[in-house]
Amino acid sequence: MSAGTLEERPAAVAPPAAPSGARQVWRRLRARKSALIAAAVLALLVVLALAAPLLGALEGQDVGAYHDGLVDSARGGVPIGSYGGVSGDHWLGVEPGTGRDLFVRLLYGARVSLAVAAGATLVQVFIGVAVGLAAGLGNRLVDSALSHLSDVMVALPMLVFAIGVTAVVPSSFPRPVLLVFVIGLLAWGGTARIVRAQTLTLKRLDYVAAARLGGASRLRIARRELLPALAAPVITYAAILLPTNIVTEAGMSFLGVGVTPPTPSWGQMLSTATTWFRADPMYVLLPALLLFTTVLAFTVLGDGLRTALDPRAASRLRVGRTGRAARRRKRGTPA
Amino acid sequence: GPKEAGDAKGGGAAGDPKQGGTLTVLNREPQSDFDPARLYTSGGGNIPSLVFRTLTTRNRADGAAGTKVVPDLATDLGTPSEDAKVWTYKLKDGLAYEDGSPITSADVKYGIERSFAGELSGGAPYLRDWLVGGERYQGPYKDKGGDGLKSIETPDAKTLVFHLKKPEGDFPYLATQTQFAPVPKAKDTGTKYEEHPVSSGPYKVVRNTGDGERLLLERNPHWSAKTDSQRHAYPDRIEVKSGLDPAVINQRLSTGSGPDAAAITTDTNLGPAELAQVSGDKQLADRVGTGHFGYTNYLAFNPRTKPFDDPKVRQAISYAVNRTSVVNAAGGSSLAEPATTFLPNQKALGYTPYDHFPAGRTGDPGKARELLKQAGYGEGAAKGPLTITLTHSTAQDFEASPEIATALQAGFKKAGIVVKLQGLEDNDYKQRVHSTKTQPGLFLGHWGADWPSGGPFLAPIFDGRQIVEDGANFNSARLNDPAVNDEIDEINKITDHDAAAKRWGALDKKIGEQALTVPLFHPVYKRLYGKDAKNIVISDWTGVLDISQVAVK
Amino acid sequence: MSPLDTPEPLVQVADLSVTFPVGQGAAVRAVDGLSFTMPPGGALGIVGESGSGKSTVAYGLLGLHRGTGAEVTGAVRVAGRDVLAAGDAELRALRGPVAAMVFQDPLSSLDPYAAIGDQIAEVYRVHRRDASRRAARARAVEVLDRVGIPDAARRARARPHEFSGGMRQRALIAMALACEPRLLVADEPTTALDVTVQAQILGLLRELRAETGMGLLLVTHDLGVAAGNVDELLVMKEGREVEHGPAREVLDAPREDYTRALLAAVPRIDVRRAAGDTATAAGEPLLEATGLRREFGRGKRAVTAVDEVSLTIRPGETVGVVGESGSGKTTLGRMLVRLLEPSGGVLRYRGRDIGGLRERELRGFRGEAQMVFQDPVSSLNPRRSIGESIADPLRTAGELTGSEIEERVRRLLHRVGLDPDAYHRYPHEFSGGQRQRVGIARALAPEPKLIVCDEPVSALDVTTQAQVVELLGDVQRESGIALVFIAHDLAVVRQVSDRVVVMRDGRIVEEGPADAVYDAPRHPYTRGLLAAAPSLAPAEAAA
Amino acid sequence: MRGYLLRRAIGAVIVLFALSLVIYALFYVAPGDPARLACGPRCNPEQIRQVREQLSLGDPVYVQYWHFLQGLAAGHDYSTGTGVLHCDAPCFGLSYQNDQQVTDLITQRLPVTASLALGAMVLWLLLGVGSGLLSALRRGGTTERVLTWLTLAGTATPVFIIGLLLLMLFCAYLGWLPFPSYVALTEDPEQWAWNLLLPWTALALIESAKYARLTRSSMLETLAEDHIRTFRAYGVAERSIVGRHALRGALPPVIALTALDLGSMFGNAVLTETLFGLPGLGQLLVHATRTVDLPVVVGVVLVTGAAVVIANIVADLLYAVADRRVALA
Ligand SMILES: Nc1ncnc2c1ncn2[C@@H]1O[C@H](COP(=O)(O)OP(=O)(O)OP(=O)(O)O)[C@@H](O)[C@H]1O
């Protein structure tokens, strides 16, 4: 049999031709309706956040404007009217104590919360990937030094760090950016761990060896051969990190090291709203609901992405793998 | 005065107070300072005043009557010399510590002396400033061989004679502070004394864990009600649990299950949200005590910086302030009363009403703009719109907190004043605003009375000789007006409190003309107490219920 | 035969079709209208190239497609039970006592966390509820002993990783035996094993059959394995039956072209390399290893993978390396191209010592020696197009422009028999054989002087294997590259090598011209290897 | 094994050393003057100077750090004014703010935080791993959906809200539980558990979603492995497959995450501690940070750091026990 016949081999033997990389991921993602809905919800949130000034103008309200007349001063400043002062002018009611419009504040809050969370996630992913790669590719010394470093960061309590950092940075520095760094710098350990483990596995693969034989430098190998393979687990993990970061921002506000007023953020609104949940439930429910929706959307999208990025996911739980797949495993090594 | 001040028995559950039972105290802050030398306020606040008796003490009565000072260990309020520079006290008979040993005048002297020790810092500065030689004395630990502060004489075991640098008509008020509590020298363990301070009051410390986190106080058998007309000591035991979240404290008080029924708090007010909820519930609303403490929250200018050096700017800002927003931000009209005077609305402090820059309820932007135009600010004016930075703390305590700063910011906007907020971490904030070197041009300040008299309220803020260059400075305007200084000295000579109060009030009104501060509001304290708590007494001295009066049976 | 004396068949498959949905409404029909029967105690071999549907049939017998989304039609009866119609409980009762399965991959087919004896006991107790824990464990020891695990009582407590590949496969067979099945379905039970071990396992299966009278359904792509072990052969292609008949008949006188092609592609150990192919192993040595050593791990755990190996490779010659699993072949190969640093010894490339050089100092050497890897899947980056992968060394060298590189890659693709337009396609769009060609193209790209092929064909089925071997031969003839050809399949090595090196436990036990080693092995180990190699034996003589 | 532990111990010391350096550095730049704070609100410069001297804050930072290390190694004597207080090695020093021995402060509070963290861990593992398992088994079913929503709601809600809701519901409204108040385990184990039940639940609700998701995905991964196929092919029931074979394979990532979370819980549970009035390390740390109480902060952070490191070592050991193929190196 000559080499020429290879092309004429029946299609049934080769796996069905599938489209490449990103297109394939998109196609698999598209097949999951829940992931699509989640993505749509997130996109909507982002659009709403971006359009906050426009929507505010539409409602006819301003983020900072106080409405002393809309709250009952003698009763601690609880909004006058039912459902937290919902009215034609204030679609979602007003904030207790100040009478500021909740609808606009929630939208503006979305900007800060989403931006801080996304920024922090980026920082975490960036540092995590860099450290994880370096640890995975470096020698024992580099590896242990970096894992010790991440232990130090994990062990550093958030508040101490936040106060320390806030002190060094002049107060004219925008708070949200600072928060991005505080949260980002403290919680990259998980990403680093994942990337390191994955790198250790990947670097043993033959295609990395082949790249070395081709004379590629370490940097090139990291960039060309390893990073693309890390995308799937990292993106999946980032989808978990992002909502966690939103909640972390809320916790920071609660401890008084969050964004500074009058800038609203969901976290800050939640932390001031906590005590109001009986006197003015709407005030708590609205940011909580938004937060929940966001977290849910990210989780669902993350799950979807994970399955979409993992070609094996399509054949999960199959009792028998195809012969080709099974034989690809390393042949038995002696005990 | 407080609403509940009606019946003489005090508020709280019905029926006459009886002895017995356990009173639970649910607090936020642990009593981590329990050394009489380190405590700042009169009687060290509530719990310490159960353990420490002092030469004089506050009158445990509702409302304005509670601003009076009354004898405690001493037989009277002290005998001043002609010029009020020498004060003589006699101790009552039959005074004893928790171990039964007698309390002597030497012990009181020793207690004062140890408050000068560097190891036991924390108390108020008055002794140091008033006593002859006080500024040089370093406490008994450094000065081992010597016979201590010469300006305190103890001719016999019952007599104390204090020699002051200058006349101080308020000395009886100072003698309410815990530095005037007796400390037996033999039992002094220095910095460890606070773990178990020796009691001279109705209760003694039985257990103190977690550095004041949990306290158990039981009756001191050697205390005798005969020598103490102020403290009642109804409960048999007092249990203090601290380190709790304010929301949880109030929730527990309102639920009142188990021991929480006989509970109070000595440090947690109702917040606005809780007030909103409580006010809708008749039963709960009945269990709220209201108190007025002499306290003012204000905007402080530093007239040495631009643009606040221009009186017109300061006046414009005074006109522009929207006190309704600010009061709302501080919790609404039930928790804060708008202020136009620096002195709080209390007769004892010398309150004299005035409103030099009437801003009405919500500010007078027109008047403010007009003044600003005269000063050269505004749209199209030479210097453009007035842009200022307001410094505040990031701690959410309704004092110098972000809420109040943003409310002001929103109000000033109407007068065309652009306010930038500078929120500082609380320590940073305190250090900066109270240092002459770093003091910002405009910040949120607050000041409370060390005792109900105009002196300690006005002097630290406006007395030019109290400008502290390297330490904590409270005269933020750096006012050093000989006329003001002289008047302060003159009033200090007066030992008739009511007469002095009138003059303090007049002085306040006069200083107010300079617009060195913008008084914003006086806080009102609302506190919930357990359903079994009886005999609730809230004086205007502290503004909070007096634990020594509470009964649970 | 009359219906009367025909006992009920053990396996009865009629018009079986299995279809796998692969998303977007597409489906793969893996088995298409297959029918066969098997008498009790019979032995049927199912052969065919990769992907022909063999395993799918085997799984069908145990109802293992249930719950996976596969669509199964037709009829499957095992020992009288209708597998397709059976309820879950009934199916569970069938699995084990009636039909037991031995999977291909012993490494992954056992729970890595549990003791082997316990796993067997657990399976036993599923079907013998009355058996006590102790009895079940005793039974496990008994069957382990039966399949030839030495010191079975002690070894039953070991975990899978403490067993060698052959022992694990025995353990899996023991698990099957524990249930005393009437039918043993063995899906490629020996593909993962060395020839010597393979011979032992096949012997064991024969013995057990004789002893217990169970039926055997042997799935394999290796005709040699099937030859000596089954009565009947079923040849499959694309899910359909191509030919079915008594084993000897099918092997000796295949009726179908496909079967003939399959048989022709099987490498024969006694076939010499074509005379014209033999290179003149003369000239300066290209690569010279002296006393090469490599250890892994430290202290007590240290393993010496390669021990005092000396080897010389001259330009243009092919050196075959054979030896069983773990003998150090891969380690040696990787050291030769300096993917691994030797722990000792000297490695000279054209006289220059490259043994201890650091990665940066190896720059000059990198293009000169290349490697073709065993596993066509992991040796290509799944996220890059094959063109890019091939072009990469050229880009790194930086001598050519972008369009020149692309041109060169296209020529290489054509050279290895692929469509030049495949440049932008991704690895998963190719079959194993095609991928191996890509790997060869990549190795050729920097115009190396030496290529180390580490088991380049062992993952491929016989037909593809033959194509790749031929390609390598062609390339060498044209460009005069020196080849080091590592394989555990003795026959393949013989087909390509000028000289052969036999390795065992990291050492070279025999070395010499290929024909000399194969025809007159001197070392007993080499003789053992040769003896264990499966062959189509009598059939071949007749062909 | 012993060599391994020794190496890890050395690593731990390095980590703690680095941590203490970071804290010193942070405090050097942080706002607030501890001497002023300790001195009281209206101190004069002379008093502040006295206090500063008393706390040896006048020394350069490296000298202070050196004294700190000396104290750790050999203990330290402090004057109480009337006598001498000996602080045994390892001595973290005295609190700037109230002259308490940091070691005492920590030993009083460590059990509280440890009780909180460990108990919560048990609960979140039960809740998270349990619901992860259930949803892996009943994929696509109502059970899975309900569990997913429940655990997600936990993740999405900050602890100060969950905690307050729990308190409201169980203590105020239903009155089933007393308002929590820490009782030492040694004092009364039953009360200890009752009082910690709500804080545990709050933390568990927040953490369990992560675990549920992790368990579910690694469970599915394990269920797809070949050895599971073997047991299916022998008629082993799905329940025993999951319980006996798949769970074990799914555990290692859960163990690793638990170590990470447990470790950081020691320093970061402050919100929970405050809300439920538990006098733990988190509260101490926040208070000390607010009052610029360096010795206390260093002490607590070192204990927290030790918790992180120890949790990691234990996780690695467990990992090796769970998967004997892993060699400790
Ligand atoms: N779970 C599955 N999903 C989709 N396609 C599958 C699945 N299992 C097998 N196939 C396809 O069915 C066909 C037959 O597969 P099968 O595993 O039966 O082949 P085989 O003859 O055993 O091959 P090998 O020798 O490689 O083991 C192949 O094309 C394979 O890709």
Ligand SMILES: Nc1ncnc2c1ncn2[C@@H]1O[C@H](COP(=O)(O)OP(=O)(O)OP(=O)(O)O)[C@@H](O)[C@H]1O
């Ligand atoms: N990275 C490694 N770490 C530890 N031991 C290793 C490593 N690589 C190989 N070994 C050990 O070295 C020995 C030789 O392995 P090698 O892979 O070279 O054998 P091989 O002959 O190629 O086997 P196979 O035919 O299975 O591929 C084996 O015992 C193996 O377990």
Ligand SMILES: [Mg+2]
């Ligand atoms: Mg197969």
Ligand SMILES: [Mg+2]
């Ligand atoms: Mg190998």
